[in-house]
Amino acid sequence: MHEDRYGEPGDPARHEPPSDDEHPPLVHTHTQHGIPRDAQLMGFDRNTEEGALIAMMGSLSSARPSHKVVAWVLLAAFSLPLLLTVWNEIF
Secondary structure (H helix, E strand, C coil): CCCCCCCCCCCHHHHCCCCCCCCCCCCCCCCCCCCCHHHHHCCCCCCCHHHHHHHHHHCCCCCCHHHHHHHHHHHHHHHHHHHHHHHHHHC
16 A cells, blocks of 8 residues: 555644645646646746747647648748758758
8 A cells, every 4th residue: 555645534734724934835826728747847837938839839729720730830930940951061
């Protein structure tokens, strides 16, 4: 059996309300929709450049044709400079 890290269910210390001198837990004041949990753990949110891109990509729906167009345009915008640079180096 695994040990319950919050104490036993009948333990009175488990159900005590937090005291006034304890700090509240750190929470995000805004929603994290579209950002995967592993990206949140790395510190990305909508307030960082990379996090904003992750949030926007995560909120796209494949069921909507306009979202598919946006995804293809963004794929081209990010990959075209790389492809042109490689083309320039090879030829």
